Amino acid sequence: MRRPAIFWRFKALSPVKYALGALVLGAFGGLVQAADYSGPLFDAHLHYNEEAWNGQAGPHPLEDVLARMQRNGVQAIVANSRPNDGTKALAEAREQTRVAGVTVVPFIRLYRNRADYNNWFQDESIYAMVQAEFARGTAAGPYRGIGEFHLYDSANANGPVAKKLMQFAEQNGLAVLAHVDDVAIDLLLAHAPKARLIWAHTGIGGTPMARVEALLAKYPQLMGELSYRPGLTCDEGQLCPEWRALLLKYPTRFLIGSDTWVNQRWLYYDDLMRGYRRWLGDLPPAVARRIAWDNGAALFLTPKP
Ligand SMILES: [Zn+2]
Numbered sequence: 001m002r003r004p005a006i007f008w009r010f011k012a013l014s015p016v017k018y019a020l021g022a023l024v025l026g027a028f029g030g031l032v033q034a035a036d037y038s039g040p041l042f043d044a045h046l047h048y049n050e051e052a053w054n055g056q057a058g059p060h061p062l063e064d065v066l067a068r069m070q071r072n073g074v075q076a077i078v079a080n081s082r083p084n085d086g087t088k089a090l091a092e093a094r095e096q097t098r099v100a101g102v103t104v105v106p107f108i109r110l111y112r113n114r115a116d117y118n119n120w121f122q123d124e125s126i127y128a129m130v131q132a133e134f135a136r137g138t139a140a141g142p143y144r145g146i147g148e149f150h151l152y153d154s155a156n157a158n159g160p161v162a163k164k165l166m167q168f169a170e171q172n173g174l175a176v177l178a179h180v181d182d183v184a185i186d187l188l189l190a191h192a193p194k195a196r197l198i199w200a201h202t203g204i205g206g207t208p209m210a211r212v213e214a215l216l217a218k219y220p221q222l223m224g225e226l227s228y229r230p231g232l233t234c235d236e237g238q239l240c241p242e243w244r245a246l247l248l249k250y251p252t253r254f255l256i257g258s259d260t261w262v263n264q265r266w267l268y269y270d271d272l273m274r275g276y277r278r279w280l281g282d283l284p285p286a287v288a289r290r291i292a293w294d295n296g297a298a299l300f301l302t303p304k305p
Helices: 015-029 062-071 085-092 094-100 114-118 124-136 154-158 160-172 182-191 209-218 241-249 263-267 269-280 285-300
Strands: 041-047 074-080 103-108 145-150 175-179 196-199 223-225
Touching: 041 269, 041 285, 062 074, 062 085, 062 094, 062 263, 062 269, 074 085, 074 145, 074 285, 085 103, 103 124, 124 160, 145 160, 145 196, 154 160, 154 182, 160 175, 160 182, 175 182, 182 196, 182 209, 209 241, 241 285, 263 269, 269 285
Parallel strands: 041 074, 074 103, 103 145, 145 175, 175 196, 196 223
Antiparallel strands: none
16 A cells, blocks of 8 residues: 555444444344454565664564564465565564464565655566566565555556566466556456456455456456455445455455555554454355465465476
8 A cells, every 4th residue: 555544444443332233233133243253364465664664673673563463363474565675574584483373475576665656667677676586585485476566557557567577477476466456457467367466455446346346257367455445344344245245256366464554554453453353254254264364375375386
């Protein structure tokens, strides 16, 4: 994420509100509130950016972020950062991540600094940087993806470096975490039809449900990550009916993520994960577990052939 105030709507409900909601439903609706999902979580959209740790400690040193993951049952993360040093720090902390029970799945971020957000799709030096990073790998193993990247104008999906990076990802079995609109999904996958694209926020601009569904049907390798997705949850943090139906129709195609793009998201990490557990509890247990954990594990935790 890298957008201002309008996206700050995602607020987890307080435990008191949950309890009241459950009581009201129980007393007057004859319904019993589903229990929250209690299994493992795979955080498939995590940033450990420079300002979180400042290259050494910062407000959220490794001990802090790993403790947040551990106490929330987050057992694997897609790690990426601006610049890539944060990801490398997580990857190199082998003993600390082992003790915390967190598997680090490293992605190559395209951004060395904030200026790169707006020009990466035509900057050859970024393509060279990605190739060098990929060749180098990390202490936690090879990189497994690229991104998150942004396209504020979907036409830039046809930028020369965007095209080359999609093809590089396809050729090397790298997933692509993309914060883009629905038009750019088509454009990016035209460059590399077999690439594994993870649609960050699954249409943060409010892509209509029918369009989301059509893209999932059209591209079997397209996955949807659900942070900041407008319209996902309704009253009391429960799934809205349309989204519940889509998740049930495509249970193998969705992932959850924290999107710790600014430090405030680290402060609210517990609330974010509690919010996910709340609506995951609205789904049949096997579907909840798929979205919470199994889909990420199937993509990244099984050994590559
Ligand atoms: Zn993000």
